[in-house]
Amino acid sequence: MCGIVGAVAKRNVVPILLQGLQRLEYRGYDSAGLVVVNQAKLERARSTGRVVELTQRSAAITGHLGIAHTRWATHGVPSERNAHPHMSDELIAVVHNGIIENYEELRTDLTAQGYVFTSDTDTEVIAHLVHSFYKKGASLLHATQSSLAKLIGAYAIGVVAANNPEQLICARKGSPLLLGIGENENFIASDMSALLAVTKNVVYLEEGDVAEIGIDTYRVFDAQGKAVQRQMHVSELTNDSVELGEYRHYMLKEIYEQPQALANTLEAVCNSQSLVPGIFGAEAAASFSQIDSILILACGTSHNSGLVARNWLEEIAGIPCNVEIASEYRYRVSVANPKTLVVTISQSGETADTLAALNHAKANGHQHTLAICNVPESAIIRQSKLRFLTRAGPEIGVASTKAFTTQLAGLFLLTLVLAKLRGKLTSKQEQQHLHDLRHLPSAVQAVLNLDTSISKLAEKFANKHHALFLGRGLHYPIALEGALKLKEISYIHAEAYPAGELKHGPLALVDKDMPVIAVAPNDTLLEKLKSNLQEVRARGGELFVFADANTRMQSSDGVSVMQMPEHAGFLSPILHTIPLQLLAYYVALQKGTDVDKPRNLAKSVTVE
Ligand code: F6R
Secondary structure (H helix, E strand, O other): OOEEEEEEEOOOOHHHHHHHHHHHHHHOOOEEEEEEEEOOEEEEEEEOOOHHHHHHHOOOOOOOEEEEEEEOOOOOOOOOOOOOOEEEOOOEEEEEEOOEOOHHHHHHHHHHOOOOOOOOOOOHHHHHHHHHHHOOOOOHHHHHHHHHOOOOEOEEEEEEEOOOOOOEEEEEEEOOOEEEEOOOEEEEEOOHHHHOOOOOEEEEOOOOOEEEEOOOOEEEEOOOOOEEOOOEEEOOOOOHHHOOOOOOOHHHHHHHOHHHHHHHHHHHHHOOOOOOHHHHOOOHHHHHHHOOEEEEEEOHHHHHHHHHHHHHHHHOOOOOEEEEEHHHHOOOOOOOOOOEEEEEEEOOOOOHHHHHHHHHHHHOOOOEEEEEEOOOOOHHHHOOOEEEEOOOOOOOOOOOOHHHHHHHHHHHHHHHHHHHHOOOOOHHHHHHHHHHHHHHHHHHHHHHOOHHHHHHHHHHHOOOOEEEEEEOHHHHHHHHHHHHHHHHHHOOEEEEEEHHHHHHOHHHHOOOOOOEEEEEOOOOOHHHHHHHHHHHHHOOOOEEEEEEOOOOOOOEOOEEEEEEOOOOHHHHHHHHHHHHHHHHHHHHHHHOOOOOOOOOOOOOOOOO
């Protein structure tokens, strides 16, 4: 989704803005732009190409104050005229993430006042609104605050004025924004990775905050306009963690980072002799003792991890669990049970639908909330009572990989902790699970060794237009995740079914042009799955089976069997995810698509 960078400094800020935008490219965008203040004038460059094209277009621009933006179109097609920054009367310039819901009404009012709109965006109303207050003598801060009072919707904004060469105003509500504090220079960004080259000191703005930033000062005001102190943190992000290094794509890098990401996520637990609720927050023990069911809310890949967890939670902890797509739950009239623990799962912690679902649950009377999330200080973390941070490190590739497997690790820990509290786990079982968790990173590493074989397998998909993924039980959500990965980055239409559903409809699709990928762990459903695969083979469908060792399945005509190194019991879904990630990656390479930035998609979906 859209990205924001802004800077005020004693040096030329254009290289800082461009480098920041480059760092934000992973979020997905279709146009980019920047504006700087130079000798009481706004100088703007915009482009519908990549940031590198914007760099060429801004070669002649310099200034000590500026704001920049990558846009992911919502209102108005991707085009130069719709790219940010938007300006009013060559005096005010604005960048904006989010959606202004009442922009049509505001546009009508502003048009009646004589403002001429030059774009189809909702953002342009903010520029004209700020202008309307500023030209009447309000300070830039007050003009922005008065404008924000008229907006309905979500925003993170940066505002500059041509005649105010050392002041940057910014605000957030519903979209992330942070301040980067440097020495004699200060910055704003929607994501810390944009600022790593210039500072590690970060101040996270809270909902409704407005900030006024100068070269060596900054002031933050809350939604009521009261001056407030917001704590400064030192970011733990490193340049290396957001660099590509030796890898061709971030997605491949992140697939390969999974052993380390899992080790980091499990560190506290694996170094201890027993499981304690405290890993989910100080109030976890009290909350967990009051609950009788779980409701998981998430989107996309994070929703798939919730579907795996439902199986664990019901089988191991014996606690009823529902999993709902956040964008559906938020608008559904549902019956709330105050004894339910609401678990939101999100890599970014800023997904608009998941955040809205969390707030909807709270408004419905749910008090027990837990966030499983990869980004500390994200909105979902801050708005939940309990939290578990996956320590996957920054995920740049749009297709989620290491975030998914570390979410699964967190959800497995939740299952074990609840099972223990509910008397469903003997101490021997607890020790066995801890042993399996300690072994998990090396088990994942062993699966990564299948890389070359999977890249060869992928060649068979180069000319396919459709694919079917099958799994059963714990592994049906892994089939869903495999299909999601393939469609996202290779644009092959892929669907997943519980294998037992095949003969209830989808079998009609099976012929020699429909590859069928089966997730076949050595579990209690294996024999049933084998029968389902016979049904496919009998219709001429080509099978690609990811089987565990000891499944006694062999490759034969039309059947390619890939042997996984071992069977990991309850943790098997984590291992079986890895080959499907690699398959999607190598098929996308065959197809020549933009692996890290697939068309139409964005990394962090901060709008509805
Ligand atoms: C798929 C993918 C998306 C996200 C979804 C939720 O590869 O990345 O489906 O999982 O947009 O995002 P988060 O987890 O940030 O809430």
